[in-house]
Amino acid sequence: MLTWTRESVTPKRTAPARRPPALPIGALGLLGAVALLALGADLVAPGDPLRTVGPALRPPGPNHLLGTDDLGRDLLAMVAHGARTSLLVGAATALVAGAVGILVGGISGYFGGLVDDLLMRLTEFFQVTPRFFLATLAVVLFGPKLWLIVGVVGLTFWPGPARILRSRILALRGREFVLAARALGAPEFYILGRHVLPNALGPVVVTTALQVGWAILTEASLSFLGLGDRSAPSWGQMLSNAQPFIRTAWWLSVFPGLALLATVLGVNLLADWLNRQLDPRLRRADPRL
């Protein structure tokens, strides 16, 4: 077993052991590569990525850098265009969730009272709704369209940012600079927008960044179950199609899986870095984030 030394239990420094780097190198590296791929998809692989371009099930080689799938489609083209889909889905979902969350959390935290109660009940209602099952239900009932998935998943993600923002605002609204602004005659919304929000948004941004990764994984899981939108190439769908070939054509599972992994990892690292940039003590203000 490990031995405990005094030093290990009480670290010499009270600050975190490593200083956060000035720039999140790992995150930027990963995300940069993915973003480049997404933006440059048309250069790297022009044309419709879903058309047959070569013999089926070729391993990676000089003609097709990542190989071809069972319909003779170039894997590199599909991964590149899939990057666009995944990044878009992740970003759009997080944006929707963030926007709604900030709106609700801001109003609820700042104005309090009955409005706060009602909005918090609404938040709890969406929090208890299991997001994966709701998305499944929506897709089954309404059909597999990308914007629907984004909308539904986004609708289940917003309670997170909302509650975080609300707790931050609750901590901030009694502070002196707010009272001072009010004494100077500033209207409430102005105080909220100009003074309170910029100080409160820190953890919200972190959570939103994390949600990008979760949204991408949720979309991949839905595609895996056959509920994805087939007209757009997506990594989750590629992984689903690759299942029967997992022992015979390893490249069909490995490359989209790695792409997914890299993207989500990059997003998570970015979120971590953002987290460390903000005052770490704030996280203890309300553990119920």
Next chain:
Amino acid sequence: MGRYLLRRLLQVPPVVVGLLVLNFTLIHLAPGDPLYFLVGEGGDESYYAAMRARLGLDRPLPEQLIRYLAGALTGDLGRSFRYNEPVLALILGRVPATLLLSGTALVGSTLAGVWVGTVAAARPGSFLDRAADALSGVLAAVPGFWLGQLLLIVFAGWLGLFPVQGMVSPRLTGGGWALLVDVAHHLVLPAGTLAFLQLALTFRLTHQSVRETLAEDFIRTARAKGLPPGLILYRHALRNSLLPVVTVIGGHVGTLLAGAAVVEVVFAWPGLGRLLYEAVLTRGYPVVLGIFLVVSVMTVFANLLTDLAYAYLDPRVRYA
């Protein structure tokens, strides 16, 4: 505490009713005839005519809503054509298998994550700390079905250590200890997959939380008092660090059930997630709607339990 519990319990019915209303709204917003969503495919003309009359689908919408609520609250969630069984009975029959899988994964991942997180936090900058950090970052980003398939091929295919599919060996007859061992043998890979995915989150939370707690003054005091380091770590630091972990785990019960759905499909585990998948494929609407409802209600109660655990762990938390 008692009053808090009462207040929370009183909040459950409105939430459940809200979920039912959500279900109802979705049924009627979706394109197509709501009858098929409530009753399912497979009948003939006369059957549908009879069901339409019985469900009151020609009545005004508010009245339909009341009927739907009344039906759902008395446990009538419709009937599955495919299984020739009421939906609620069908779903409840699958819940134990899913609970076994998710429960084992939850317990396993929590214990492992908390333990490794604590140990790593106690030794900052060590190899364990850095390795666990990196690994958890990767695990948090891996799609569940991918991981499941990889584990299946490696451990059940190449190495042949574990059975490939299902919960019970099809050749096994009889029960008792043999059955228990068989189920446990089958449980390892699917629960392991689920646990790995949750492990990352638990580890990171615990790690962060314990590290912060270890920087607190009261730890320094305890150390100054000469308490053994193990006691400090486990009794004082850990207990105070568990709050955010508990909260987030409780809030992720829904995710655990969803992750279970994907793992159940890959490993052919006969639980709720598999039922959902098949219902989706065969357009068994009453089953899909019913599962959504049941899982939501389960999540509500899981949240309640989490909040109670939270109150137990932190005496400073007071609920008015």
Next chain:
Amino acid sequence: MLAYSAQAGCVGARPCGWAAGNRKAPGTSLLICKRDPTPLYFQGRRHSRSRNVKGLSTAKEAQEEFWAGFVPLARPFAPGHAPRLPVSTHPGGTIVVAVTSDPGQLNPAITTAGPTHVVADNMFNGLIQFDENLNPQPSLAESWGISPDGRAYTFKLARGVRWHDGKPFTAADVKFTFEEVLLKFHARTKAGLENVLAGIDTPDDYTVVFRFREPYAPLLRRLDVVEGPIVPRHIYEGTDILKNPANNRPVGSGPFKFVEYVPGDRVVLGRNDDYFKPGLPHLDRAVFKVIPQPSTAVLALEQGEVDYLWTVPGPDIPRLQANPSVVLAKAPAGPGGSFCIDTLIFNLRRPPFDRLEVRRAFAHAINRRQLLEQVYFNQGRIATGPIASTMTWAYTPDVTRYDYNPDEAVRLLEAAGYRPGPDGKRLRVTFVHASTYARTAEVIRDNLGRVRVEVELVTLEFNAAVERVFVRTDFDLGIASYCNGPDPEIGVTRMYVSFNIKPIPFSNGAAYVNPQVDELFARAATTVEEARRAAIYHEIQRILPGTFPYLWLIETEGYRAFRKDIRDLRIWAGDLLERAWREQTR
């Protein structure tokens, strides 16, 4: 033991030739075969010779056999026959069959769904059962005859048959099953028989007579356990048949009894010790395990966790072929359907497919070889027409071919007036399909893209796709697996006759109207003599590919895979396990 005299005829693959004991029915060219009194499966391991696991090459043997579509005056089972099992057979053992879909309810008479039949057909019987060439053999009916005018079929039923609950089986069960169950709820039987059947009589407890309005040729092949399973009257009479709890705990007459059903996981069947065919079944237990992922099932088969797979995913075929403990075998028929062809459906009701040139253009634009290789993994053949090439007696290869020729397709489209527009596309069509056809649809879209036709893919769940194509008829292209059935009358006629343009799944989805074809099919159904019937079907096959109501893509013939130590699996039928045995008892 293994020598077959010329007297052994009309059972199995042996030719029923012009040998002593066989005679010609007067006034016809039919043979009345004298059956060997010792049923063939008691004669030991003949199957090692005739069961060629690489394919049904014994079909060639059967071609020598003059088969009229029914067996007049076959000799009955004699219950007193002592079963002579080969010495190396060990009775007993368990078999585990992997199925991809949960069966749901277990009454095969109220549904045509494959998942239910795969399991339930082992608990029931039809009046006849199929041998490996899909020729009728005695089952619940031990002999039968047809009236000279072809309008009445008389069946003599086996005696001493008991239902699993001990009650005796009689002709009343047959009458009840057809009138109250099959003709109301079994899609194919209802569609096929309800207009032609005049009535069913039961003059005594062991005789059933089917009376028809016109001479009706295909009756016998509709009477196996897939198309016409018999259910007990005393359980179902007077109840709501669709909701009867016996649908979940069935009582049948078959070789296996119901033991247990764990929904989503497995169905367990046990040996029926009172089965009316002496010496059968050999196995003690059958477990049907639900494994939704085919690749997981393959892994399970390799590890020995399961013994039999009904479908093998294409990419795993080479690995299984190289595996010494696994056997692969093809069969064109099964509990989900026989002689199936994946067929592209043109909507003739509206442009552009109301024009023959456009349909012919599409036929030339689609690369069926690519489909066969990439999507079907060579499990099948390129189809040439409405009847599958494996239905040898009715098939003719002498038809108009429409090979892959994109230049010809372009020429036809241009001639029809479809030139590329400002966006580069000549034409836009919607292709409604179920998600199982996603790969096929993608290849087709790609092929048509090359001739500048844009195909909009509408992927729906299976039932939604069926509803949109057949009920709402809102599509340009559709796709379905139309199974010919054991007899063309079962599965082919419905696609082409004008009176079957109905909002019913798997009817005449193209809305094809051709009075000449209508008349030909009507004649084929009422022509009892097989040679003349075959000629009519040949003529139909010559007409249809010229007029193209559908595009026949691929005849699907999937592999079954199973462990080497299991023998005598009836892989072409629903009652897979009736004769199966393992080389060693577990």
